[in-house]
Amino acid sequence: MTSFPNVELRLFDESSFTCRTIGAFLTLNVDDAKLVFFRNSEVVKEIVLRTHVSANRLSNRVVAITLKKEKPEKIPVTHLIAFESPRDLLRFLSCIKSCDANIPGTAMDSGLSSFDKRTDSWSAVQYFQFYSYLSQQQNMMQDYVRTSTYQRAILFNASMDFRGKVVLDVGAGSGILSFFAIQAGATKVYAVEASNMAAHCNTLVQANKLAGRIVVISGKIEEITLPEPVDIIISEPMGYMLYNERMLETYVHARKFLAPHLRQPIQSTKASAARKNELNRTNHVSPRPRVNDDEGQPMDGTVSGSSPVVSSPDADSPQSDDELTVDDGDMDMQKGEWRTSSEDGVTKRSNRAIIAPGIMFPTVANLYIVPFSDEALFAEQSSKANFWHQQTFHGMDLTSLRSAAFAEYFNQPIVDTFDIGLCPALPCVHKVDFRTVSETQLASIDIPLHFQISTCSTIHGLAFWFDVGFLGSQREVWLSTAPTEPLTHWYQVRCLLGTPLFVQEGQALNGHVTMRANSRQSYDVQIELIVPGSQTKITNSLDLKNPHFRYNGYPPAPPPGSHVRSPTETYYANLCLQQQLQVQAQPSAGLSVPLAAAAAAASGPLFAMHPATAFVQTSGPTESALPQAPLQSMQMSPHPITPSPLAVMTHTSNPGAGIPQSHPPAQPSAVLLDPSTAAVSGLFCNPTVSVVAEDSVPQSTNGWRPGNLNLILHIV
Template sequence: MEEKSEESFPVRVFSLQEELRAEEEHMETHEELQEEVSREQQVSVSRQRAEQELTLLLTTGREEQQLTVQDANRTSVFQFTVSEEMDCCQVGGQSFLVTLGKLSLLLQFKTPTDMKNFQQLLRTGDDEGTRKGCPEVEKRGNQDEGQTPRHPMMLETRTEGAPTQDYQQVLLQDYPRTTTYQKAILLNESDFRGKVVLDVSCGSAMLSFFALQAGATKVYAVESSPMAKYAKILVQSNGLSDRIEILEGKVEEISCPELVDVLVSEPMGYMLLSDRLVESFLHAKKWLKPNGLMFPSSGDIHLAPFSDEQLYFEHYARATFWQQRSFYGVNLSALHSAAMDEFFRQPIVDTFDMPVLIAKSVKHCINFMEAKAEDLNRIEIPFVFTLLQSGLIHGLAFWFDVAYVGSKAAVWLSTAPTEPLTRWSQVRCLLQTPLFAKPGQTLSGTVLLVANNRQSYDIHISATVDQSGFTSGNDSDVVEPPQTASLLRVQSEENTGIQGDDNLQSMLVGTIMRKIKSRTWKKQRYFKLQDDFMTIWYKSKKAGNSHSTFSVSDLEAIREGHQSEVLLSIADEFPADRCFTLVFRGRRGNLDLVAESSEEAQSWVRGMRKLIENLENMGEREKLDQWIGDWFKKADKNNDGRMNFKEVQDLLKMMNVDMNEQHAHRLFTTADKSQTGTLEDDEFVLFYKMLTQRDDVLRVFQEFSFDGQKLSKRDLEDFLRDEQLEGGDIQLHAKQLIECYEPSDTAKLLNAMTFDGFLMYLGSVEGSIFNPQWLGIFQDMSQPLCHYFISSSHNTYLMENQLRGQSSVEGYIRALSRGCRCVEVDCWDGANGEPIVYHGHTFTSKILFKDVVTAVGNYAFKASEYPVILSIENHCGVEQQRVMAQHLNHILGDKLLKSTLDGKAPSRLPSPEDLKGKILLKAKKIGGLEESFNEMAEDSQTGELSDEDEVADIEEENQHRESVRRTFKKSKQRLSKELSDCVVYCKSVHFSNFKHSRIHSKFYEVASFTESKGRKHLREAGADFVHHNSRQLTRVYPSGFRTDSSNFNPQEMWNVGCQIVALNFQTAGEGMDLNDGLFRQNNSCGYVLKPRFMREAEKFDPETPHEREGYQPVVLTIQVISGQQLPKVNIKEGSIVDPLVRVEIHGVPMDQAKQETRYIDNNGFNPVWYDTLCFTIHTPELAMVRFVVEDYDKTSRNDFVGQYTLPLICMQQGYRHIHLLSRDGTSIPPSSLFVHVRITELE
């Protein structure tokens, strides 16, 4: 008996032999087609839903292998014997295409490992694993284990600098498109058998191969792009050079050796005609014999009116930026109309749901057999639509069909929104002004397509609602969305640690995933990791959209599952294991994605985390290499892997360099060692080094180098001790720096540091202005909470302004991820008994309280293990307060602090160390903490539920507006005992005055002030304010007048020891710069120990700091030496930054100061100042130093370029680099300042 082995794999199967759409006289029934396939191929076929998971059995005997696909009942769905006639290839990270005659099956495996195991077991041909029609396998003979044979028609190896292959891969992987062409040709094989075929704009020549499969004797394939040479390679590697002849050139210009029987082409662009390849297809008819055939034979353009308010207002909102009347002091509103015109002229290439269409479509037919090329120069499409529903008409939607009519069957390819997604999607053009229409009314007008010299069409739309006479229209231009070319591979796979990583290899192949914006906006996108292993590319569907790529360095985190509001909204539709969220640094919106399977989702999640980890672990040399590679990619416009002088000149402008042409050419010529007139990889590195030569650092290096060539270990020790003023074991530190930063192995052996190593050290964390010793936890964390400044957020739920802004749990996630330890929850009665969170008395959106609590529970301790305070602004009735208490207890569980730590009545606040991992509630409480131990406490009590009603605060600040005072009194309602019991150490109380507080207040009571009240108290009783804050917590929050969610300067409240100085985290600017700067120390844990004189009973008044015990002023001297690669702030071509540096001191009133350097004209790349600024600081313990770089403008307000803020006590002395941050606090490498710092005590 023959021994057999059997392996099974869970799969999904897509049968590519679908029922045909055809004209009635050419239509072949599905049953007839199956009979033919069964007769000719000896296989059993039945249609199967792609969504159903099946089982693939691979049975291996001594003589043959058999593939069987079974359903859940073990019924055979597909079954055939593996033979030499079977072609197979990998077409994705975990998909495999099997083709036998006219039947193609796409097998989607559950995991990449399953697919790899299947490939290793599958044998097609002789025992050595070679396969008919696969010459590359035959040449290799026995393959290495794990290598997979590739289909001869699928060229998967990409050549650097050949974006044509990247584009062709996208075409080939459009399975509806490729499969339709194969069906159209093979089902009409009688039209091809023994015939001569011309393949117009052949690309990879795939249609030529199909023609041969149908029996054609000769194919002439015309291609004018560089893809022609790759098509030749494919033809030669398949041994078909005698049957397929590649003709390089345009079809209008080449000479075909003979007339042909059939023309084949894929000439379609967006809206069928966009890239004007149809004209070339029609030109080719001069080589077609009389009565010859064309595939495709005809095309229909469909159009219909749509109503999509969200899409319209997305475009409208983009232009609101230009409505600003004081943007850095400049009135931009004059350009608002032009911006509106520009944004609305751009067609949107995307997909949509059928319900947005409000009338049946009309179509315009083009018969390719009869049309002439010149007929397509101007196409007028009249239309009359009868509206099916009332509403606003926002524009017209377009899609197309093409027909392949042969003598045996007619096959259709449709890009309609009801059909499988293709690369063309659909196109929508907006009207400048929406039109309102009712059911039964008619919309008439014309669409005029006029060919332009941009290989595209100008679209002129005019439309009228006939019954009302209202008209609208628009002018657009159908442009191919930008394709991202191959990128320069800066680092090898070995250097980035990705060799052999299955997840990253799968990402390189690419994956189709859904991009989710809302419950109704779910679009398929093709995502792919680029060859530089730093860039994620996805196929954008919107014309003109510039965000089709993003860098791995832009990512802050990856969240798995339903970890965003958007993904939560579709939780009933897509399981959590297929969903993930990409979180970007700064204020860029998240990207919510849904993969086709949990395995694909995990592959991307693990792969991107691997890339982020590699990026974080990069050394200084690797980071420099990455920056150089980034500049190379930006400059290499034609992606040929080299730069000519014109590209170098453009690069200099991008780099903020104003260099005369003669000097630039001299650097270029020096770097061009090969004398080819272009710079390649190593030559560009040399050019970059010459361009970035740091004479300022070289001067320092030579000052301390004995021989001017290197720093000996003793030289380096002298520098560290005498100039950098570093303490500790200098000898050991010098040795460690050489080991860490010196790139030369020879110098390391000599215990020396070269200039390159010295430059690396000064650009590192150890050479930065922020002392790395203060980056970790270095402070005493065992003191009472009131002895710490606490990073705090105001209106945490808001993503924008506090009048109409969006409320989102994302606000809590982002704040907590930044180390914020006190977040605000503004609670109101909601529908269905569920409390909601929003900014009361405004138009801000609403979110559920329980969702907020869930987010806090999930993210409270990811960035810091120290306690989080939930500051509750309670406006709920008793019933929903009980619901709040239930959610807090149920969701937070043991994380919620519900009793004192030791179960006894304490005498002071616990410490952050004591409260690790705990969430505290700050809210109103029935009675005092002592009464919590009394079981006879009341069930509820009447009183003010919140001390932070901003509307009431505004009322108090507008004493002259009596009507407002009467309308917005602070509500007095009953407080539930259940919610009260959740409050332990942070009881919200009303503040009377400091005298009353000193006598009557308890250590666990928390007073809250608006910024104006806080200023009033510090002016009138600064010392008392400091003393009050040494015993208990105080919260200060922005005025209700700040409807734009702007921030006040937190420094003045820190000056009197206020711990919870709450800021709008969503608003960038000086306030958040100071907050980020203060809390950057101590491991960014959100707690910073206050100076000793603010924690103890001694008297301190910020107005008279010299009166305190231990007063010791200092002199801060900063020499601003130079700047490096400052970012451009003006996108106008040729614009160069004129930088100046302002140094600001924020502290007690006597210390507030700012000074500026002079500005440097036209040099943002390497400006040099050597300007010295000097400050006297009376309270250095409280002083913050803010460095601001601006672009000088003599006619208006300077433009912001970058900033960096840090506490004075965290500054390192000596020669230091300041790594600049953007407006929203994110890093902008490699932009920096080089300074010299000296701090001396004032006698």
């Protein structure tokens, strides 16, 4: 039984079209068969939930309960219930929905949108509250890979896909994508945002003098209406592992707002191919009259105006996902004009497929899945669970919960980044086309796996990342979250196995990943890996709603065993070379590194800077002057090092004399550095020889060791 305080109950009289208040400040109890209203333990009204009961939401706080009589001539009885908060109303509708399943013969009309039907009310409240904070919007906007890629994708396709078009921004947030669409020449953008961020978005629109061109609509895509069809949909609907938060379903649902000539199903017959060609020739419809929208506050789910209104279909209709509700008519697909629709105002349109590429940005997505080997991560998660293996923790035995703790830690997807060298196989790819996928397909996802192992290793789990493509009419642009690309706020996701699996080189590894959507706006993930020809099968279940954020801000280290030469020998060889250079060094006004043993030594090596590559090059023998020390990269500082300006002088050499022509014999060729240089990292690359120079002013504080060594020149 569920209780709701401070409820007001009224009886609607259909004959006189009036309402009579039965009671205010009542308490409502809901059980499987009836609604009981009482005050101070005294029952005020009891409504039995029989067959032919409908519950329809009238506003954010009011719901109408209608009991239809068995005899058609009888007038239905309707009660209006006003709740204390919108959250209480959503809880009540959820209870009614469960009652619908428990009462035989009922035809409950809950009045819920498709979003509310698939989402727990508490999850929706938390979700929209999270995105209503400016700090969270800032976190996404400062992901410059994400933001810049979206801007370039839109601007690269401005003239054909955006200029003069009507755009729908799904989940607009701060409205940044809407501004990009305006930059690309869009005539009007409808920015739909369900959280309280809609008010901040409208503030930015007003401040940037774009009121009227960007229309902010406060509400859910599943519940709002638009005054006209749109030509293109833009959104950033991806979550961790692509699918988390289930916003992809909202993005796909928004296809109902596309202009009808962009929403025709893709068929394989010759007639349909001819029809598609005809539609493509008439793709650019005649300009439609625009609406003089209110340029003040963001609109609450509806937009008023004189144009026909494309509205959200009835949430309770079984065809709601495939219908386009038009108040005044429908669009003629060949002439671009409005024509009269059916009597009920609903024209059946399939939103499962559209023709022209580029009318949804992003257009497609690839989810990549690959096995990985990471002993450190596995040991880290195991050690957390070992806390519960203590028998005398402050005198208490915790061991009975160790198994539950182990399962909980290994049920958490790991959100971080890693080196691609941890993966001993090529990834499998799961492709999604947002123009054709249905909402039902996004609720249940099955991905078959087949890997060919390239290196003997221990498999600890599966790693996931995704790419999304913007297939514009002029150019394709891709946004990648791969571990080989610059890091984004999506990172990568790794799902551990409870039991590691050892595999041999050349061995096949099969399995599948199953993702089932849940009402918490996430997915329950099931992983299964099978070694063909054996009885080995490893499984694990994970909760994508409860990830572990492990990223520590440092770049991932390469996997152990990546060194092909001794790092210690390389390090001390660098020190020896540095000492030799100190002996050879000549005083100069700035910091200098002499690179010739002696000006008169014709047999010595000559070092100069290559004019095209800026690499140090030699002419003459180098074996007698410098030992051939193999070089391996070494992390000499845990802090990021920013390269300082480097001024390089290059000279034309005289091979016969072994001396640069631009210097007298006493001045050998040199690489001159800015005296203010504190550290230079990664300017030169060579796998064999390196030269280490020491700063003459020991003021470096960037963590280099030993002493103030801060420059490595790799001699080619």
